[in-house]
Amino acid sequence: xxxxxxxxxxxxxxxxxxxxxxxxxxxxxxxxxxxxxxxxxxxxxxxxxxxxxxxxxxxxxxxxxxxxxxxxxxxxxxxxxxxxxxxxxxxxxxxxxxxxxxxxxxxxxxxxxxxxxxxxxxxxxxxxxxxxxxxxxxxxxxxxxxxxxxxxxxxxxxxxxxxxxxxxxxxxxxxxxxxxxxxxxxxxxxxxxxxxxxxxxxxxxxxxxxxxxxxxxxxxxxxxxxxxxxxxxxxxxxxxxxxxxxxxxxxxxxxxxxxxxxxxxxxxxxxxxxxxxxxxxxxxxxxxxxxxxxxxxxxxxxxxxxx
Amino acid sequence: xxxxxxxxxxxxxxxxxxxxxxxxxxxxxxxxxxxxxxxxxxxxxxxxxxxxxxxxxxxxxxxxxxxxxxxxxxxxxxxxxxxxxxxxxxxxxxxxxxxxxxxxxxxxxxxxxxxxxxxxxxxxxxxxxxxxxxxxxxxxxxxxxxxxxxxxxxxxxxxxxxxxxxxxxxxxxxxxxxxxxxxxxxxxxxxxxxxxxxxxxxxxxxxxxxxxxxxxxxxxxxxxxxxxxxxxxxxxxxxxxxxxxxxxxxxxxxxxxxxxxxxxxxxxxxxxxxxxxxxxxxxxxxxxxxxxxxxxxxxxxxxxxxx
Numbered sequence: 001x002x003x004x005x006x007x008x009x010x011x012x013x014x015x016x017x018x019x020x021x022x023x024x025x026x027x028x029x030x031x032x033x034x035x036x037x038x039x040x041x042x043x044x045x046x047x048x049x050x051x052x053x054x055x056x057x058x059x060x061x062x063x064x065x066x067x068x069x070x071x072x073x074x075x076x077x078x079x080x081x082x083x084x085x086x087x088x089x090x091x092x093x094x095x096x097x098x099x100x101x102x103x104x105x106x107x108x109x110x111x112x113x114x115x116x117x118x119x120x121x122x123x124x125x126x127x128x129x130x131x132x133x134x135x136x137x138x139x140x141x142x143x144x145x146x147x148x149x150x151x152x153x154x155x156x157x158x159x160x161x162x163x164x165x166x167x168x169x170x171x172x173x174x175x176x177x178x179x180x181x182x183x184x185x186x187x188x189x190x191x192x193x194x195x196x197x198x199x200x201x202x203x204x205x206x207x208x209x210x211x212x213x214x215x216x217x218x219x220x221x222x223x224x225x226x227x228x229x230x231x232x233x234x235x236x237x238x239x240x241x242x243x244x245x246x247x248x249x250x251x252x253x254x255x256x257x258x259x260x261x262x263x264x265x266x267x268x269x270x271x272x273x274x275x276x277x278x279x280x281x282x283x284x285x286x287x288x289x290x291x292x293x294x295x296x297x298x299x300x301x302x303x304x305x306x307x
Numbered sequence: 308x309x310x311x312x313x314x315x316x317x318x319x320x321x322x323x324x325x326x327x328x329x330x331x332x333x334x335x336x337x338x339x340x341x342x343x344x345x346x347x348x349x350x351x352x353x354x355x356x357x358x359x360x361x362x363x364x365x366x367x368x369x370x371x372x373x374x375x376x377x378x379x380x381x382x383x384x385x386x387x388x389x390x391x392x393x394x395x396x397x398x399x400x401x402x403x404x405x406x407x408x409x410x411x412x413x414x415x416x417x418x419x420x421x422x423x424x425x426x427x428x429x430x431x432x433x434x435x436x437x438x439x440x441x442x443x444x445x446x447x448x449x450x451x452x453x454x455x456x457x458x459x460x461x462x463x464x465x466x467x468x469x470x471x472x473x474x475x476x477x478x479x480x481x482x483x484x485x486x487x488x489x490x491x492x493x494x495x496x497x498x499x500x501x502x503x504x505x506x507x508x509x510x511x512x513x514x515x516x517x518x519x520x521x522x523x524x525x526x527x528x529x530x531x532x533x534x535x536x537x538x539x540x541x542x543x544x545x546x547x548x549x550x551x552x553x554x555x556x557x558x559x560x561x562x563x564x565x566x567x568x569x570x571x572x573x574x575x576x577x578x579x580x581x582x583x584x585x586x587x588x589x590x591x592x593x594x595x596x597x598x599x600x601x602x603x604x605x606x607x608x609x610x611x612x613x614x
Contacts, residue, residue, distance in 0.1 A: 021509040152513035152529060153506065160516055160525065191498040197534070199460065201508040202328040205515045206459040209467055212519040218467065222459060227504070 002037045004109050005307040008102030009299050010093035012170065012264045013138040016223040016255040017203035021151045023094075025142035025299040026170065031085050031098050032306065033062070035106035038078040043067055046082040053085060061096045062103035065127030069104045072123065073114050079107050089131075090178035092262035093294075097139030100127025105144065105303045117144045117302065122157055132181040139258065146302030148211055164298040165214040169273035171246065173280040174262040175237055176290040184259030187231050196226045216252060216268055223253025223266070236261045241283045249279035270295065309344045311416050312614040315409030316606050317400035319477065319571045320445040323530040323562040324510035328458045330401075332449035332606040333477065338393050338405050339613065340369070342413035345385040350374055353389040360392060368403045369410035372434030376411045379430065380421050386414050396438075397485040399569035400601075404446030407434025412451065412610045424451045424609065429464055439488040446565065453609030455518055471605040472521040476580035478553065480587040481569040482544055483597040491566030494538050503533045523559060523575055530560025530573070543568045548590045556586035577602065 009030035013023040057063035129135040141149035152158040206222035246254040251265035316337035320330040364370035436442040448456035513529035553561040558572035
């Protein structure tokens with residue numbers, strides 16, 4: 001095999017009570033990446049469609065991630081990466097993770113699969129580190145493993161795939177302002193009240209339980225975030241109104257996707273998810289603000305091979 | 308039915324990563340309580356064997372809890388409570404929870420079961436408030452529901468029963484110093500580093516997942532507490548040595564039981580749990596300190612009716 005084309009899905013990280021640990025994978029939103037084996041060693045970026053991103057292999061998250069992989073598993077071949085970049089960087093649905101994960105996944109296939117999907121996360125993290133200044137796995141894990149994932153530890157890279165209740169559908173609204181992860185990080189406090197931390201881990205424990213038992217009511221009750229959301233909400237226009245509109249329209253819960261500005265909601269059917277999308281849009285209609293809405297089932301597979 | 312005798316088990320709360328939310332129920336350790344319906348309304352304490360506890364109904368956790376139940380569900384009868392108190396107060400294995408939960412459970416039976424086990428928690432919390440100065444459900448939930456339990460919220464009292472992996476066995480060592488919950492609370496900081504909070508909820512999410520999947524390795528990796536244990540450890544003689552000895556002897560993990568001074572460990576068989584108990588004891592052998600060791604399967608049923 002000398003060439004492979006893969007679909008690299010978007011993802012939602014920092015799912016309400018699961019700041020830095022809980023994420024899920026999207027279905028219809030994602031990049032398409034083509035990786036071609038070359039006779040000359042090294043990694044190069046070919047064409048990038050859709051977005052203005054660096055083609056210098058030292059500055060592109062995809063090539064940086066592949067370089068980390070090739071350091072651990074040297075090859076006499078080289079790899080050229082062509083990207084149809086459909087997820088806008090800074091949107092909050094894992095743009096850099098899609099590129100980094102997609103690239104290492106594709107190269108791993110071309111190398112004859114020396115690594116499992118879980119093992120590939122460590123290499124993709126090099127790309128995430130370039131993009132956001134910190135190596136974190138909370139978007140990479142859902143992109144590579146699919147479904148809901150929990151990063152138990154970023155340090156020892158202990159990642160668990162959680163079950164996805166079959167009826168869940170996500171609504172994402174992306175108001176088109178750009179928010180860099182690095183800035184959304186800076187606004188957070190270094191310490192948090194113990195009382196709020198206890199509420200947060202009580203909610204996360206309940207959320208994980210609800211995923212195993214398909215308990216949508218419990219899922220809904222546990223989609224709370226009193227620790228991070230109050231700070232980041234102020235970076236997102238009309239966050240509180242959009243969230244309230246989503247819940248009033250029937251969503252189980254709603255919160256900031258990743259570090260924003262996208263806002264996600266989870267609902268129990270496609271019909272409700274569509275109504276939720278309409279209700280969220282309405283909050284922006286009198287503003288001179290572009291936005292995009294995605295309706296997505298939970299993608300339980302993650303990255304897919306197209307050709 | 309005019310009289311009932313119940314077994315009120317001990318419990319382990321604050322299970323490592325689950326401070327204030329995660330607990331489990333013990334099997335062989337517990338009080339025996341006899342409640343008798345009387346013609347005169349009101350609640351009274353009859354005899355208390357084993358411990359020196361108040362018989363004034365306003366000062367005993369059992370009668371205070373029953374009074375809360377009777378306020379919600381008035382009865383023309385009264386109730387006399389006789390207690391064979393085998394769990395020492397201040398031991399860290401839910402002595403007050405056993406009394407409060409046992410009393411409301413028994414009276415509820417004599418009243419014809421107007422409340423479910425889950426609903427009884429709210430009344431038993433009045434007893435816990437008397438004992439520790441704060442109404443909390445993290446020992447009451449496992450005593451009433453059995454197995455592992457998660458208190459998602461103390462405020463709205465949202466309690467979930469989690470599954471118990473069948474092979475788990477607890478070892479508890481109780482060094483006989485008395486530690487009041489109120490003092491172990493006072494030593495804690497009001498704020499904690501965000502980074503440690505994230506680790507804690509990553510571990511709790513993983514612990515809950517491991518309970519559903521019987522993943523003992525994951526359970527072991529997630530039994531960590533960098534938030535509470537470092538402070539409370541200094542109130543317990545040789546805590547670090549006992550914990551290390553337990554893990555070296557094969558325990559999946561070990562930590563402070565409740566607010567101490569008891570130390571618990573979880574292991575994958577009775578054989579290992581016994582070896583763990585011996586290893587823990589050895590750490591106290593050159594000290595002039597009395598201790599007790601309990602080996603217990605997870606009690607999946609909770610409070611039991613004896614007669």
